Amino acid sequence: MKKIPVLEVFGPTIQGEGMVVGQKTMFVRTAGCDYSCSWCDSAFTWDGSAKDDIRQLTASEVWNELKEQGGTRFSHVTISGGNPALLANLGKLIDLLNEKNMKVAIETQGSKYQDWLTKIDDLTISPKPPSSRMTTDFEKLDFMIDTLIQAGRQGSLSLKVVVFDSVDLKFAKDVHKRYPNVAFYVQVGNEDIHESNDAKLIKVLLDKYEWLIDQVIEEDDMNDVRVLPQLHTLVWGNKRGV
Ligand SMILES: C[S@@+](CC[C@H](N)C(=O)[O-])C[C@H]1O[C@@H](n2cnc3c(N)ncnc32)[C@H](O)[C@@H]1O
Ligand SMILES: Nc1nc2[nH]cc(C(=O)O)c2c(=O)[nH]1
Numbered sequence: 577m578k579k580i581p582v583l584e585v586f587g588p589t590i591q592g593e594g595m596v597v598g599q600k601t602m603f604v605r606t607a608g609c610d611y612s613c614s615w616c617d618s619a620f621t622w623d624g625s626a627k628d629d630i631r632q633l634t635a636s637e638v639w640n641e642l643k644e645q646g647g648t649r650f651s652h653v654t655i656s657g658g659n660p661a662l663l664a665n666l667g668k669l670i671d672l673l674n675e676k677n678m679k680v681a682i683e684t685q686g687s688k689y690q691d692w693l694t695k696i697d698d699l700t701i702s703p704k705p706p707s708s709r710m711t712t713d714f715e716k717l718d719f720m721i722d723t724l725i726q727a728g729r730q731g732s733l734s735l736k737v738v739v740f741d742s743v744d745l746k747f748a749k750d751v752h753k754r755y756p757n758v759a760f761y762v763q764v765g766n767e768d769i770h771e772s773n774d775a776k777l778i779k780v781l782l783d784k785y786e787w788l789i790d791q792v793i794e795e796d797d798m799n800d801v802r803v804l805p806q807l808h809t810l811v812w813g814n815k816r817g818v
Protein backbone atom coordinates (compact mmCIF):
# COMPACT_ATOMS: atom_id res chain seq x y z
CA MET A 577 0.00 0.00 0.00
CA LYS A 578 1.44 3.37 -1.07
CA LYS A 579 1.68 5.92 1.74
CA ILE A 580 1.05 9.65 1.98
CA PRO A 581 3.56 11.92 3.78
CA VAL A 582 1.39 13.78 6.29
CA LEU A 583 2.49 16.66 8.52
CA GLU A 584 -0.79 17.80 10.02
CA VAL A 585 -4.39 16.69 10.37
CA PHE A 586 -6.55 19.32 12.07
CA GLY A 587 -10.07 20.68 12.41
CA PRO A 588 -12.90 21.13 12.18
CA THR A 589 -12.07 24.74 11.46
CA ILE A 590 -13.18 27.13 8.74
CA GLN A 591 -11.57 27.46 5.32
CA GLY A 592 -9.87 30.83 5.71
CA GLU A 593 -9.06 31.41 2.04
CA GLY A 594 -10.46 31.51 -1.44
CA MET A 595 -13.47 30.07 -3.23
CA VAL A 596 -15.18 28.45 -0.21
CA VAL A 597 -13.99 30.85 2.49
CA GLY A 598 -15.96 30.26 5.68
CA GLN A 599 -16.72 26.62 4.86
CA LYS A 600 -16.42 24.31 7.86
CA THR A 601 -13.68 21.83 6.99
CA MET A 602 -10.99 19.46 8.21
CA PHE A 603 -7.41 19.95 6.95
CA VAL A 604 -4.80 17.43 5.87
CA ARG A 605 -1.39 18.97 5.24
CA THR A 606 1.06 16.94 3.18
CA ALA A 607 4.84 17.31 3.29
CA GLY A 608 7.01 18.41 0.38
CA CYS A 609 6.92 21.23 -2.14
CA ASP A 610 8.54 21.82 -5.54
CA TYR A 611 8.59 25.58 -4.76
CA SER A 612 10.24 27.61 -2.01
CA CYS A 613 8.27 30.87 -1.93
CA SER A 614 10.09 33.67 -0.11
CA TRP A 615 7.04 34.36 2.07
CA CYS A 616 5.65 30.82 2.48
CA ASP A 617 3.60 30.61 5.68
CA SER A 618 3.98 26.81 5.67
CA ALA A 619 7.72 26.55 5.00
CA PHE A 620 7.97 23.76 7.59
CA THR A 621 6.42 21.49 4.94
CA TRP A 622 9.53 21.73 2.76
CA ASP A 623 12.47 23.40 4.59
CA GLY A 624 13.42 20.36 6.69
CA SER A 625 12.50 21.98 10.01
CA ALA A 626 9.62 19.50 10.61
CA LYS A 627 11.10 16.47 8.87
CA ASP A 628 10.87 14.37 12.04
CA ASP A 629 7.12 15.05 12.25
CA ILE A 630 6.34 13.60 8.80
CA ARG A 631 4.24 10.44 9.06
CA GLN A 632 3.80 8.02 6.17
CA LEU A 633 0.10 7.12 6.33
CA THR A 634 -2.23 5.04 4.19
CA ALA A 635 -5.49 6.58 2.96
CA SER A 636 -7.47 4.67 5.59
CA GLU A 637 -5.09 5.79 8.35
CA VAL A 638 -5.67 9.42 7.29
CA TRP A 639 -9.43 8.80 7.33
CA ASN A 640 -9.22 7.26 10.82
CA GLU A 641 -7.35 10.28 12.07
CA LEU A 642 -9.89 12.67 10.52
CA LYS A 643 -12.68 10.74 12.28
CA GLU A 644 -10.75 10.69 15.57
CA GLN A 645 -10.40 14.46 15.54
CA GLY A 646 -13.57 15.52 13.76
CA GLY A 647 -16.06 12.83 14.83
CA THR A 648 -19.32 13.49 12.99
CA ARG A 649 -18.70 17.25 12.95
CA PHE A 650 -17.48 17.52 9.35
CA SER A 651 -18.46 16.77 5.76
CA HIS A 652 -15.66 18.65 3.96
CA VAL A 653 -11.91 17.97 3.85
CA THR A 654 -9.25 20.34 2.51
CA ILE A 655 -5.91 18.91 1.44
CA SER A 656 -3.07 21.42 1.40
CA GLY A 657 0.67 21.33 1.80
CA GLY A 658 3.32 21.75 0.62
CA ASN A 659 2.12 20.80 -2.81
CA PRO A 660 -0.32 17.88 -2.51
CA ALA A 661 -0.34 17.56 -6.32
CA LEU A 662 3.17 16.07 -6.16
CA LEU A 663 1.56 12.90 -4.78
CA ALA A 664 0.14 10.55 -7.43
CA ASN A 665 -1.23 8.19 -4.79
CA LEU A 666 -3.33 10.88 -3.11
CA GLY A 667 -5.99 9.61 -5.54
CA LYS A 668 -6.65 6.74 -3.10
CA LEU A 669 -7.47 9.15 -0.28
CA ILE A 670 -9.70 11.21 -2.56
CA ASP A 671 -11.63 8.09 -3.62
CA LEU A 672 -12.02 7.06 0.03
CA LEU A 673 -13.23 10.52 1.05
CA ASN A 674 -15.75 10.47 -1.80
CA GLU A 675 -16.96 7.03 -0.65
CA LYS A 676 -17.50 8.55 2.79
CA ASN A 677 -19.62 11.32 1.22
CA MET A 678 -17.06 14.02 1.96
CA LYS A 679 -16.60 17.07 -0.24
CA VAL A 680 -12.91 17.48 -1.02
CA ALA A 681 -10.88 20.64 -1.62
CA ILE A 682 -7.27 20.97 -2.76
CA GLU A 683 -4.80 23.85 -2.53
CA THR A 684 -2.02 23.74 -5.12
CA GLN A 685 0.15 26.19 -7.06
CA GLY A 686 -0.55 24.58 -10.46
CA SER A 687 2.94 23.28 -11.21
CA LYS A 688 2.00 19.60 -11.47
CA TYR A 689 -1.05 17.88 -12.98
CA GLN A 690 -2.63 14.70 -11.59
CA ASP A 691 -5.64 12.84 -13.04
CA TRP A 692 -7.32 12.87 -9.62
CA LEU A 693 -7.63 16.66 -9.84
CA THR A 694 -10.78 16.06 -11.93
CA LYS A 695 -12.45 14.52 -8.85
CA ILE A 696 -11.99 17.57 -6.60
CA ASP A 697 -15.06 19.58 -5.53
CA ASP A 698 -13.22 22.83 -4.68
CA LEU A 699 -9.91 23.16 -6.47
CA THR A 700 -7.82 26.26 -5.79
CA ILE A 701 -4.87 26.88 -8.09
CA SER A 702 -2.59 29.58 -6.79
CA PRO A 703 0.12 30.68 -9.26
CA LYS A 704 2.89 32.57 -7.54
CA PRO A 705 3.56 36.29 -8.18
CA PRO A 706 7.06 37.84 -8.53
CA SER A 707 7.39 38.65 -4.79
CA SER A 708 7.56 34.88 -4.12
CA ARG A 709 10.70 34.67 -6.34
CA MET A 710 9.14 31.66 -8.09
CA THR A 711 8.48 31.47 -11.84
CA THR A 712 5.23 30.07 -13.17
CA ASP A 713 5.48 27.58 -16.04
CA PHE A 714 2.48 28.84 -18.00
CA GLU A 715 2.58 25.90 -20.42
CA LYS A 716 1.97 23.55 -17.50
CA LEU A 717 -0.70 25.82 -16.08
CA ASP A 718 -2.42 26.07 -19.50
CA PHE A 719 -2.42 22.27 -19.73
CA MET A 720 -3.88 21.88 -16.24
CA ILE A 721 -6.63 24.43 -16.73
CA ASP A 722 -7.49 23.29 -20.28
CA THR A 723 -7.66 19.67 -19.15
CA LEU A 724 -9.91 20.49 -16.19
CA ILE A 725 -12.24 22.62 -18.31
CA GLN A 726 -12.40 19.89 -21.00
CA ALA A 727 -13.33 17.45 -18.22
CA GLY A 728 -16.26 19.71 -17.26
CA ARG A 729 -14.67 20.91 -14.01
CA GLN A 730 -14.94 24.67 -14.58
CA GLY A 731 -17.49 25.07 -11.79
CA SER A 732 -15.17 23.40 -9.26
CA LEU A 733 -12.14 25.44 -10.18
CA SER A 734 -10.69 28.76 -9.07
CA LEU A 735 -7.51 30.77 -9.39
CA LYS A 736 -6.15 32.67 -6.40
CA VAL A 737 -3.18 35.02 -6.54
CA VAL A 738 -1.58 36.30 -3.34
CA VAL A 739 -0.67 39.98 -3.73
CA PHE A 740 2.01 41.84 -1.76
CA ASP A 741 2.63 44.84 -4.03
CA SER A 742 1.75 46.48 -7.32
CA VAL A 743 4.09 44.20 -9.31
CA ASP A 744 2.17 41.21 -7.94
CA LEU A 745 -1.09 42.93 -8.82
CA LYS A 746 0.04 43.26 -12.45
CA PHE A 747 0.87 39.52 -12.42
CA ALA A 748 -2.61 38.79 -11.00
CA LYS A 749 -4.19 40.87 -13.78
CA ASP A 750 -2.24 38.94 -16.42
CA VAL A 751 -3.28 35.57 -14.96
CA HIS A 752 -6.94 36.67 -14.89
CA LYS A 753 -6.70 37.82 -18.53
CA ARG A 754 -5.14 34.52 -19.61
CA TYR A 755 -7.93 32.45 -18.00
CA PRO A 756 -11.00 34.74 -18.19
CA ASN A 757 -13.44 31.86 -17.64
CA VAL A 758 -11.99 30.73 -14.32
CA ALA A 759 -13.31 32.26 -11.07
CA PHE A 760 -10.61 34.62 -9.87
CA TYR A 761 -9.54 35.68 -6.38
CA VAL A 762 -6.85 37.99 -5.06
CA GLN A 763 -5.67 37.47 -1.50
CA VAL A 764 -3.81 39.73 0.89
CA GLY A 765 -0.20 38.67 1.39
CA ASN A 766 1.00 38.26 4.98
CA GLU A 767 4.47 39.77 5.31
CA ASP A 768 4.69 39.18 9.06
CA ILE A 769 4.49 35.38 9.25
CA HIS A 770 6.53 35.36 12.50
CA GLU A 771 4.59 38.14 14.27
CA SER A 772 3.10 36.89 17.54
CA ASN A 773 1.37 40.15 18.52
CA ASP A 774 -2.07 39.54 16.97
CA ALA A 775 -3.32 43.12 17.38
CA LYS A 776 -0.28 44.43 15.49
CA LEU A 777 -0.61 41.75 12.80
CA ILE A 778 -4.34 42.34 12.28
CA LYS A 779 -3.81 46.09 11.88
CA VAL A 780 -1.18 45.54 9.17
CA LEU A 781 -3.31 42.91 7.39
CA LEU A 782 -6.46 45.02 7.40
CA ASP A 783 -4.51 48.01 6.06
CA LYS A 784 -3.16 45.78 3.28
CA TYR A 785 -6.67 44.48 2.62
CA GLU A 786 -7.97 48.02 2.22
CA TRP A 787 -5.06 48.83 -0.12
CA LEU A 788 -5.84 45.75 -2.23
CA ILE A 789 -9.56 46.56 -2.39
CA ASP A 790 -8.71 50.13 -3.49
CA GLN A 791 -6.44 48.82 -6.25
CA VAL A 792 -9.06 46.40 -7.61
CA ILE A 793 -11.78 49.08 -7.45
CA GLU A 794 -9.69 51.36 -9.69
CA GLU A 795 -8.76 48.61 -12.17
CA ASP A 796 -11.01 48.18 -15.20
CA ASP A 797 -9.44 44.80 -15.99
CA MET A 798 -10.56 43.43 -12.62
CA ASN A 799 -14.31 43.87 -12.62
CA ASP A 800 -15.11 40.22 -11.97
CA VAL A 801 -12.62 39.58 -9.18
CA ARG A 802 -13.12 38.73 -5.51
CA VAL A 803 -10.79 40.33 -2.98
CA LEU A 804 -10.23 38.37 0.22
CA PRO A 805 -8.05 38.44 3.33
CA GLN A 806 -6.77 35.24 4.96
CA LEU A 807 -9.69 34.99 7.36
CA HIS A 808 -7.97 32.45 9.64
CA THR A 809 -5.04 34.84 10.16
CA LEU A 810 -7.41 37.63 11.21
CA VAL A 811 -9.03 35.27 13.73
CA TRP A 812 -6.05 33.24 15.00
CA GLY A 813 -2.96 35.14 13.88
CA ASN A 814 0.04 33.08 12.77
CA LYS A 815 -0.94 30.06 14.88
CA ARG A 816 -0.35 26.66 13.25
CA GLY A 817 -3.02 23.96 12.94
CA VAL A 818 -6.09 26.22 12.79
C1 LIG B 1 0.85 27.09 2.08
S1 LIG B 1 0.13 27.02 0.50
C2 LIG B 1 0.00 25.27 0.19
C3 LIG B 1 -0.64 24.93 -1.15
C4 LIG B 1 0.18 25.22 -2.39
N1 LIG B 1 1.57 24.93 -2.23
C5 LIG B 1 0.01 26.64 -2.82
O1 LIG B 1 0.88 27.46 -2.60
O2 LIG B 1 -1.04 26.93 -3.40
C6 LIG B 1 -1.60 27.47 0.78
C7 LIG B 1 -1.99 28.86 0.39
O3 LIG B 1 -1.35 29.77 1.26
C8 LIG B 1 -0.92 30.88 0.51
N2 LIG B 1 0.13 31.57 1.26
C9 LIG B 1 1.32 31.07 1.62
N3 LIG B 1 2.04 31.98 2.29
C10 LIG B 1 1.29 33.09 2.37
C11 LIG B 1 1.48 34.40 2.93
N4 LIG B 1 2.62 34.72 3.57
N5 LIG B 1 0.48 35.29 2.81
C12 LIG B 1 -0.68 34.97 2.16
N6 LIG B 1 -0.91 33.75 1.62
C13 LIG B 1 0.05 32.84 1.71
C14 LIG B 1 -0.45 30.26 -0.79
O4 LIG B 1 -0.35 31.20 -1.83
C15 LIG B 1 -1.55 29.25 -1.03
O5 LIG B 1 -2.62 29.86 -1.70
N1 LIG C 1 -8.25 27.87 8.44
C1 LIG C 1 -7.34 27.70 7.48
N2 LIG C 1 -7.66 27.98 6.21
C2 LIG C 1 -6.72 27.74 5.25
N3 LIG C 1 -6.85 27.90 3.92
C3 LIG C 1 -5.72 27.51 3.31
C4 LIG C 1 -4.82 27.07 4.27
C5 LIG C 1 -3.52 26.48 3.91
O1 LIG C 1 -2.56 26.59 4.66
O2 LIG C 1 -3.45 25.89 2.83
C6 LIG C 1 -5.44 27.23 5.51
C7 LIG C 1 -5.12 26.96 6.87
O3 LIG C 1 -4.02 26.55 7.25
N4 LIG C 1 -6.09 27.21 7.80
Ligand code: SF4
Binds near residue numbers: 617618657685704
Ligand atom coordinates in the same frame (compact mmCIF):
# COMPACT_ATOMS: atom_id res chain seq x y z
S1 SF4 D 1 4.01 26.75 -3.34
FE1 SF4 D 1 2.75 26.85 -1.48
S2 SF4 D 1 3.71 25.47 0.03
FE2 SF4 D 1 5.13 25.69 -1.69
S3 SF4 D 1 6.52 27.26 -0.99
FE3 SF4 D 1 4.93 28.33 -2.14
S4 SF4 D 1 3.31 28.87 -0.68
FE4 SF4 D 1 4.68 27.41 0.30
Ligand SMILES: [Mg+2]
Binds near residue numbers: 617618
Ligand atom coordinates in the same frame (compact mmCIF):
# COMPACT_ATOMS: atom_id res chain seq x y z
MG1 LIG E 1 -1.99 28.50 5.40
